[in-house]
Amino acid sequence: MPPSLALRKPGGVISLTVTTGGSGYTAPPTVSFSGGSGTGAAAVAVMNGTMVASLVVTQAGSGYTSNPTVTISGNAQAEAYAYTGSHRRASFMRSRFNDMYVIDGMGRGLRWNGDAGQMQPVGIVGPVIGPKMNVTAGDGALSVASVDIMKPGAGYTQAPTVSFAGGSPTTPAAAVASIAGGRVSGVRVTESGAGYTATPTVTLSGGQAGGASFSVGVSGGVASVEVVASGTGYTGTPTVTFSSAQGLTKANAVADVTNGAIQNVAVLASGSGATTSGVTASVAGAGSGASLKPVMAYRVTGVTVTNGGTGFYTPPTVTVTPDSADQNYTQAYLEATINSTGGVASVRVLSGGQYSLPPTAVVLDGQATATASMSPRMSGKYKCAIRYLDSTPVSQQGPIPSSISELVEVDAGASGGLMTWNFTHPYLEDRVSAMELWRTTADQSVALFRVATIQRTDPAFFGSYADKLSDNDLTDTERDGYGLMPVTLPSGQINARRFEVPPGNYGVAVMFQDRAWFAVDTTGKKPNSLLFSEVDEPESVPPTNEIVVQESIGDSDAVVALIPMASALLIAQSRHLYKLQYVAQPIIDASILLASYRGVLNNQCWDVMGGVAFIADSFGLYAYDGNSEQPVSAPVDNLWRDRVIDFTQSDKFHVKADYATKTVRFYFCRNGETSTARALCYCVSTQAWWEEEYPSAITASANMAILSRQDVVYGAASGFVRSGGFADAGSAVSFRLRTGNMPLTNADKGSRTIGLLYAPTADDANLTAALHYNNSPTARPNAIGSDRGEGFVSTKGATGAVLNLKRRRSQLGDASGFAKAYYAGNVDDKSAGADRHVAVSLTGQQSTAGNAVVIHGVTLEGAGG
Structure with a gap:
C-alpha cells in the first residue's frame, strides 16, 4: 500500500539503534520484533563488511504500546523505539524546488513532488549490502594507458585520425585527437584495448590544409669573391667585373696580385639587384688563367602567392626554405593572411634574412607524431560501492541519490583484465529507478569515480556488470557517464554518505535558508537536539549534522517548535526562546543565543507577519521582532490568568496571522470544551481584541493563493478545507x-x-x-x-x-x-x-x-x- 498521510497513527516503531554491530557476517542477518503488544514491524540490516552498521525500519507496524524487543540473527544487538503517544500534528515544509515534505515524528516522513498521484517516503534507503566483486586475472598483456605527443605538427584544420598498429592486441585501442592553433594539442584514449604484447605504433593522419604555393622575390649583391685559380702574368691592380644578366648592378671589386698571380679579391661595392643565381666574375688586363667565383648575399624582398590552396581556416606559417647547397644563411620571417574561402591571400615579409642562393617558400605541414604509454588494465587494490537514484528530473535538482553502500575492496593483483560486479538487493524501495556503480582508482580511498549507471529495467540491475575501465579510462573527464565523488570533503565532512534518510523520530521540520531543519525527538532521548540537511538537499540528513541547544539557565526545558524568521531560526521551548544564526556551515559557524524567557504551547501556536513572530505560550500572546519580545495580550490576560483557557487541550491550539486584515487569531478551548471552535483575535493595526465563535472547530489554517490573491484557508473538524466569506454554504x-x-x-x-x-x-x-x-x-x-x-x-x-x-x-x-x-x-x-x-x-x-x-x-x- 502506498504511504498515506491519512493513515498515519501512533503505535509504530520509529527508530532503531544498533548497540553491538556483531562480527563474522557474510550476508545481512534477519531482524525480528517481539513484545510491545504490537505487530507488523520489520527492518533490514545495513552492512559494513562483516558487521551490522545500522538497521532500517521498513515497516513501522501498529498497535505497539511499549518498545518491542529486537532480535538480530548472529551476535549483533539493537534497541527499538515505538511512538506510543497521542496523535501528532504534522509539520509541512516546501523546498525551493516545490517538493512538499510532511514530518510528524510518528515514523519516516512523506514527500510529494506536486505531480505524482501518491506520496513517497522521504529520502532513499541506500543499498544494505555492497556489490560482490570478482577480478579476472590478465595474461601479463598490456593496455594503452595514454598517448603522448612527441611533435605537435602544424597546419591542422581538423583533428587528425588516430590509429594504432602492431602489438597483437586481443582488443584494439582507440583514441581521438584534439587541435589548437593548427597543432595537435592532445590525444585522449577512448578504448585502452587489451592483450598488447608490445607497444603499438601511433599514427596521426589527415586533418591538414594544403595546396598553397609561392614565388619568392630576392635582391642579391656580392658578399665576397673566391679565387678558384690564381693565374699568371697579372700586373698592377686588375679590375674585376661581374655579369649583369642576373640583374646585378653597381658591384665593384679589385684583385690583389703577387708575383703575377691573383691572391685575393677585395669587394669595394656589393651592388644589388640580382634576382637569380649564376652571377660570374672576370679579371681584366694582362695575365691569364685566373678563375673567380662570386659569393652572393640574397635577401627576401617579397613573396607572391601563386596558389592560395584550400583548407586554411587559420593563417598558416609560411617558411622560407634555403637551397640545399646553402649551408650558411640567416632565416627570413614571413606573415601570411587568409581569405574567407580558406586560401592564403597574401604573405608579408617581416625580416628578409640572408641567403647565398635564392630560397623558396612553402607551408610546412609538419606531420604530428605521438607514442603510446602502456600499463596493465587493472593493477592494485580498488574500493567499490553502489548507490540508488530516483527519477526526479534534473530541473528539480534530481535525480535524488541514496548514500553509497559499504566500500568493498577488490585486489586486481599485478595485472587484472576484467572486473565483474554482482548485485543483490535485500531491500529495494519502489522509489528507486536506477543504480550507480562507483570505484576508486588503484590504491587510494579518497575519491570515487562513476563507472556506470544501470536502470532498474535493465537485467544487469539484478545480475552483473562487466567493468573493463582502466584507471585512465575511469578518470577521463570526457568519458560518457564520468563522475567524481570525494568520499569525504577537504574540511573532513562526510560526502558520499551524506544522503541519509531523515530520522522518523523527529516531529517538527521547517525550511530555513538553504537547509531543512528537524527537532522534537519523540523518543525523548534528545529533547534539545536539532538536525539539519545538506544544502538544497532536504532529504539528506547525515547523523553528524546535529546541533544541541546547550542550557545554562538552571532550568530544564525541551524544544517544542522551530520558527524560521528572516535571518534567524527561532528555537522555541515551552518556557524559553533561542535565536540561531549561521553563515555557511552550521556545524562550524552557528551561534545560539537566549532571546527571551517566553516559550510556545506547541508547534502550531505561532505565525510570522511583517517580520514579527506572534507566539502563544502559557502566559499569553507575545510578539518577537528578532531583537526583543513584547506582550500583546494584556487586555485579555485574565483568560490565561483565571484559567478560562483549558490548557489540557493545548495540543489542539494554533495561531494564524491574516495579512489581509492584519489580524492574529489564537484558536483555543474554554474550560469544558474539547474542540477549537473559537478564537481570540488581535488586530495589529488597532491593537483591539475580540473573540470569534465558529459552527465547526477550526483545526488548522494556512495561506494560499485564491484567484491570484493571498488568502487564509481553514481546516475544519468536519474534514473540509474552508475559506472566509459572507455566507456559510448559502446560510447567513x-x-x-x-x-x-x-x-x-x-x-x-x-x-x-x-x-x-x-x-x-x-x-x-x-x-x-x-x-x-x-x-x-x-x-x-x-x-x-x-x-x-x-x-x-x-x-x-x-x-x-x-x-x-x-x-x-x-x-x-x-x-x-x-x-x-x-x-x-x-x-x-x-x-x-x-x-x-x-x-x-x-x-x-x-x-x-x-x-x-x-x-x-x-x-x-x-x-x-
Whole structure:
C-alpha cells in the first residue's frame, strides 16, 4: 500500500539503534520484533563488511504500546523505539524546488513532488549490502594507458585520425585527437584495448590544409669573391667585373696580385639587384688563367602567392626554405593572411634574412607524431560501492541519490583484465529507478569515480556488470557517464554518505535558508537536539549534522517548535526562546543565543507577519521582532490568568496571522470544551481584541493563493478545507461584538447617546444594538429609546434597537453611514443598586458581499469617564 498521510497513527516503531554491530557476517542477518503488544514491524540490516552498521525500519507496524524487543540473527544487538503517544500534528515544509515534505515524528516522513498521484517516503534507503566483486586475472598483456605527443605538427584544420598498429592486441585501442592553433594539442584514449604484447605504433593522419604555393622575390649583391685559380702574368691592380644578366648592378671589386698571380679579391661595392643565381666574375688586363667565383648575399624582398590552396581556416606559417647547397644563411620571417574561402591571400615579409642562393617558400605541414604509454588494465587494490537514484528530473535538482553502500575492496593483483560486479538487493524501495556503480582508482580511498549507471529495467540491475575501465579510462573527464565523488570533503565532512534518510523520530521540520531543519525527538532521548540537511538537499540528513541547544539557565526545558524568521531560526521551548544564526556551515559557524524567557504551547501556536513572530505560550500572546519580545495580550490576560483557557487541550491550539486584515487569531478551548471552535483575535493595526465563535472547530489554517490573491484557508473538524466569506454554504453568518465595560457618568446633565459610524450596505442588513449594565450577561430591555428619525428603531419590550444599514438617498444625497440612539441609566452614587458601568453589544447577520457589515467606530456619550 502506498504511504498515506491519512493513515498515519501512533503505535509504530520509529527508530532503531544498533548497540553491538556483531562480527563474522557474510550476508545481512534477519531482524525480528517481539513484545510491545504490537505487530507488523520489520527492518533490514545495513552492512559494513562483516558487521551490522545500522538497521532500517521498513515497516513501522501498529498497535505497539511499549518498545518491542529486537532480535538480530548472529551476535549483533539493537534497541527499538515505538511512538506510543497521542496523535501528532504534522509539520509541512516546501523546498525551493516545490517538493512538499510532511514530518510528524510518528515514523519516516512523506514527500510529494506536486505531480505524482501518491506520496513517497522521504529520502532513499541506500543499498544494505555492497556489490560482490570478482577480478579476472590478465595474461601479463598490456593496455594503452595514454598517448603522448612527441611533435605537435602544424597546419591542422581538423583533428587528425588516430590509429594504432602492431602489438597483437586481443582488443584494439582507440583514441581521438584534439587541435589548437593548427597543432595537435592532445590525444585522449577512448578504448585502452587489451592483450598488447608490445607497444603499438601511433599514427596521426589527415586533418591538414594544403595546396598553397609561392614565388619568392630576392635582391642579391656580392658578399665576397673566391679565387678558384690564381693565374699568371697579372700586373698592377686588375679590375674585376661581374655579369649583369642576373640583374646585378653597381658591384665593384679589385684583385690583389703577387708575383703575377691573383691572391685575393677585395669587394669595394656589393651592388644589388640580382634576382637569380649564376652571377660570374672576370679579371681584366694582362695575365691569364685566373678563375673567380662570386659569393652572393640574397635577401627576401617579397613573396607572391601563386596558389592560395584550400583548407586554411587559420593563417598558416609560411617558411622560407634555403637551397640545399646553402649551408650558411640567416632565416627570413614571413606573415601570411587568409581569405574567407580558406586560401592564403597574401604573405608579408617581416625580416628578409640572408641567403647565398635564392630560397623558396612553402607551408610546412609538419606531420604530428605521438607514442603510446602502456600499463596493465587493472593493477592494485580498488574500493567499490553502489548507490540508488530516483527519477526526479534534473530541473528539480534530481535525480535524488541514496548514500553509497559499504566500500568493498577488490585486489586486481599485478595485472587484472576484467572486473565483474554482482548485485543483490535485500531491500529495494519502489522509489528507486536506477543504480550507480562507483570505484576508486588503484590504491587510494579518497575519491570515487562513476563507472556506470544501470536502470532498474535493465537485467544487469539484478545480475552483473562487466567493468573493463582502466584507471585512465575511469578518470577521463570526457568519458560518457564520468563522475567524481570525494568520499569525504577537504574540511573532513562526510560526502558520499551524506544522503541519509531523515530520522522518523523527529516531529517538527521547517525550511530555513538553504537547509531543512528537524527537532522534537519523540523518543525523548534528545529533547534539545536539532538536525539539519545538506544544502538544497532536504532529504539528506547525515547523523553528524546535529546541533544541541546547550542550557545554562538552571532550568530544564525541551524544544517544542522551530520558527524560521528572516535571518534567524527561532528555537522555541515551552518556557524559553533561542535565536540561531549561521553563515555557511552550521556545524562550524552557528551561534545560539537566549532571546527571551517566553516559550510556545506547541508547534502550531505561532505565525510570522511583517517580520514579527506572534507566539502563544502559557502566559499569553507575545510578539518577537528578532531583537526583543513584547506582550500583546494584556487586555485579555485574565483568560490565561483565571484559567478560562483549558490548557489540557493545548495540543489542539494554533495561531494564524491574516495579512489581509492584519489580524492574529489564537484558536483555543474554554474550560469544558474539547474542540477549537473559537478564537481570540488581535488586530495589529488597532491593537483591539475580540473573540470569534465558529459552527465547526477550526483545526488548522494556512495561506494560499485564491484567484491570484493571498488568502487564509481553514481546516475544519468536519474534514473540509474552508475559506472566509459572507455566507456559510448559502446560510447567513451571524456576528456579535461586545465592548468592554465603561463607567457611567452624570456629565451633560444625563445626556447619553450611542453613535455608530458604518459603511452603508447595498442590501438590507439589520444590526441590533443592546446594552449590558453592570457586567450582566444579558441585555436590559427598553434600555435604548424609541426611534427619533436617526436610524435606530426600538420596539417596546425588546432588549435592543435595530438599525438597517442599507444605503438610502435623500434630497441631500446618499446616507452618510452614521446613526445615533439614546439610552438611559440609573446613576446614583448613594445607591448600591445603581448602574455603575455599561457595555455595548452589536449583533446581526450577513449573507452576501452586498450586506457585509463594516463598523468604523462606536462612540458613547455619558460613559467612559
